[in-house]
Each structure stands twice: as C-alpha cells, then as structure tokens.
Amino acid sequence: MSRTNGPGSTKETEMSGTNGPGSTKETEMSGTNGPGSPEFTGPAGAKRPLAFGGFRRWAVASAAAAVIFLGVLAMLLWGSRFLLPHAYAYYETTADNGVKLHALAASPEQIELRAADRPLGDCRVYGINGGFFYNDAVLSIAVSDDRPVQGTAGEYGSGWFNAKYARGTLVWDAAAGRFSVQVVSAAGELTVTDRGRYFAQGGVSMKLQDDTGWRAAAVDAEHLPYPDEERLRSGLVYDDAGRLWLIVTPTRCTAEAFRSAVKETIAPGSAVDGIFLDGDGSSQLNAAEIKLHGDSRDLRQIIAIQ
Numbered sequence: 001m002s003r004t005n006g007p008g009s010t011k012e013t014e015m016s017g018t019n020g021p022g023s024t025k026e027t028e029m030s031g032t033n034g035p036g037s038p039e040f041t042g043p044a045g046a047k048r049p050l051a052f053g054g055f056r057r058w059a060v061a062s063a064a065a066a067v068i069f070l071g072v073l074a075m076l077l078w079g080s081r082f083l084l085p086h087a088y089a090y091y092e093t094t095a096d097n098g099v100k101l102h103a104l105a106a107s108p109e110q111i112e113l114r115a116a117d118r119p120l121g122d123c124r125v126y127g128i129n130g131g132f133f134y135n136d137a138v139l140s141i142a143v144s145d146d147r148p149v150q151g152t153a154g155e156y157g158s159g160w161f162n163a164k165y166a167r168g169t170l171v172w173d174a175a176a177g178r179f180s181v182q183v184v185s186a187a188g189e190l191t192v193t194d195r196g197r198y199f200a201q202g203g204v205s206m207k208l209q210d211d212t213g214w215r216a217a218a219v220d221a222e223h224l225p226y227p228d229e230e231r232l233r234s235g236l237v238y239d240d241a242g243r244l245w246l247i248v249t250p251t252r253c254t255a256e257a258f259r260s261a262v263k264e265t266i267a268p269g270s271a272v273d274g275i276f277l278d279g280d281g282s283s284q285l286n287a288a289e290i291k292l293h294g295d296s297r298d299l300r301q302i303i304a305i306q
Contacts, residue, residue: 160188
C-alpha cells in the first residue's frame with residue numbers, strides 16, 4: 001500500500017504531480033480562469049460575457065446609424081415642407097439712393113394669381129403680395145382667363161374691378177405672347193387676343209418710360225396711396241425678354257425713390273414698364289433665399305410662381 005500510493009505512485013501523481021503548481025489542471029483553475037480571463041467568476045458569481053467588447057461596439061455603431069438615419073429623415077421632411085422646386089431667378093440689389101430691392105424673375109407661364117386668407121409667409125408658395133384689398137374684398141383686378149381670383153365675374157370684391165378708379169393693370173396676353181399695362185376699371189375692358197388665355201394684375205401705373213409724366217398718372221389720376229410717405233413698397237415690371245419681375249423692398253421709401261431704384265437696378269436697359277402693387281405692411285415676399293414679412297398681415301390676393 002505504501003509503495004503504490006507513495007511518492008511516484010499513480011495516485012500521488014494524480015493528486016500532486018498533475019494537479020500541482022504549473023500543471024494543466026492548476027492552469028485551468030487559476031491561470032486561464034483568473035481575474036481578467038473571459039470566464040472569470042467575480043465576487044457575485046456572475047460570468048462576464050465572452051463577447052462583451054464586441055457587443056458594446058455593435059451597440060455604439062447601431063446608435064450612430066440610428067442618429068444619422070433620423071437626421072436624414074428630418075432633413076427630408078423639412079425640405080418637403082419648406083424647400084419647394086422653383087422656376088425663378090433671385091436678385092438682391094441696392095440702388096444709389098439706398099433702396100434695397102429683392103426680386104424674383106420668372107416667365108409669365110409660371111405665374112398664378114391666387115386668393116389668400118393669411119400672411120404670405122404662412123403660404124407654401126413662392127411669390128409676392130398682389131393688389132389692394134379691404135377686409136375680405138379684393139380691390140384690384142386679379143383675373144386669369146376671365147375668372148377673378150374669388151367669387152364670380154362682375155361681383156364686387158372678387159378681383160374683377162379696380163375699385164373707384166381706372167388704374168394701371170399689367171396684362172399677359174398668352175395668345176399674342178406679349179405684356180402690356182392698360183388703364184381700366186374692370187376686367188371686361190381689357191384688350192386681349194383670347195379671353196381664355198391671359199392674366200391681369202391691377203395696381204397703379206409706374207410708367208417707366210415717362211419720367212416727366214409718371215407722377216401725374218400714378219398720383220393725380222390713379223390715386224396711388226401715400227406716394228410721399230416712406231413706406232414699404234412692391235411692384236411688377238416686365239422686360240423686353242418677356243420676363244416678369246416680382247419686386248419688394250424692405251426699405252421704407254417714397255414712391256419716387258422706389259421707382260427710381262427699380263429703373264436703376266431691375267433689368268437695366270431692358271425693363272419696359274410696370275405697376276405699383278399694394279404697399280407697406282402688405283409688401284411681402286416668399287423665396288427660397290429670403291422671406292420678407294411686411295407686418296405679417298393677412299393678404300387677400302397673392303402672385304405665386306408655380
């Protein structure tokens with residue numbers, strides 16, 4: 001018995017040699033499974049996950065991807081709400097007299113006259129304010145193909161009339177392919193080639209080619225409101241290339257200063273004629289590049305670029 005289980009015996013080897021310090025069993029119990037090993041059992045007895053580092057990296061990457069996705073989605077949603085396709089060229093100029101102008105140049109085929117019931121800044125459209133109004137009534141001609149922007153032809157406040165006075169009205173005759181400014185009281189008085197193919201926007205004559213007589217026409221005959229007060233102003237001008245310019249100034253100025261700035265900076269050498277539109281707090285513009293809010297009042301008619 002002593003020789004069998006003594007030093008060097010099989011039993012002794014299994015108990016002390018094989019499992020002793022440096023043995024395979026000892027390594028499995030203390031070296032591989034000790035502190036820092038993947039399967040180290042801590043004081044609480046819970047095993048550390050074998051792939052904890054990989055899981056953490058996966059979680060961080062997933063979170064980053066989710067943030068990027070949400071950011072892209074937010075940009076797409078914001079763009080679909082605010083950034084519309086637009087068929088205009090944007091211009092910003094300052095005349096020698098200090099009047100700053102913002103203008104959108106578009107082809108007449110892109111123009112649409114619309115009724116409105118809110119500030120232009122609340123409308124999902126590019127364009128500017130239209131003609132004069134009072135409460136819910138549109139007091140300047142605003143007609144497309146013999147149809148006023150609201151109500152019916154011949155109805156007060158529909159956009160069929162220039163109320164009170166015959167006033168300068170900018171007309172696009174699509175059948176003839178030309179612009180004009182006609183001084184009329186009602187849309188029925190307009191001269192067009194085809195009454196199913198035109199639009200007409202009322203205002204007050206600007207008479208860009210008549211520096212001597214423009215004031216007599218605009219102020220004395222057509223009764224432009226507050227011509228000599230410094231107010232926000234807006235207007236329409238067409239050039240000899242067939243473009244329509246929608247113009248608004250954020251500079252408070254007289255009618256003469258506004259007209260002078262338009263003549264100097266808007267299509268110089270090619271501007272033909274135009275009209276003053278409603279002014280002051282109604283002078284509003286929507287573009288991808290800028291918004292001019294006037295005093296954010298509700299409008300009753302706008303000129304939109306489709």
